[in-house]
Amino acid sequence: MAGKQARMSLLSRYEKLYREKYGAKPDHNLNKEQWAADMLIESYDLPKCYDLLQYYFDVAQNPNWKYFANYADEILRSRKRTQQDEDERAERRNLAKEWLNG
Secondary structure, X not given: OOOHHHHHHHHHHHHHXXXXXXXXXXXXXXXXHHHHHHHHHHHHOHXXXXXXXXXXXXXXXXXXXXXXXXXXXXXXXXXXXXXXXXXXXXXXXXXXXXXXXX
16 A cells, blocks of 8 residues: 555646646545555556656646546556657658668
8 A cells, every 4th residue: 555645646746737737726535536546556656657647638638537547557558559659650760761861
């Protein structure tokens, strides 16, 4: 079980990102959502949760805590696919550049 400080830290990071995007405080029950934060931290560790949360806010049209907590594994898979696609495209650009110059 993750410590209360880690759980609250993840929820605070969510609140900060939410305020930056919407200019308002999210309306979820912190005591209730600590359980979801605990499961996320246990599954992925706190730094990875921060990173995943930032990615979620970057790509989601309407980010919300419940979706993030329930579908973190899908968000992580999507991020990996996106990163893999970007890496493959960069490799293809380099190969094309070598072919054109070579």
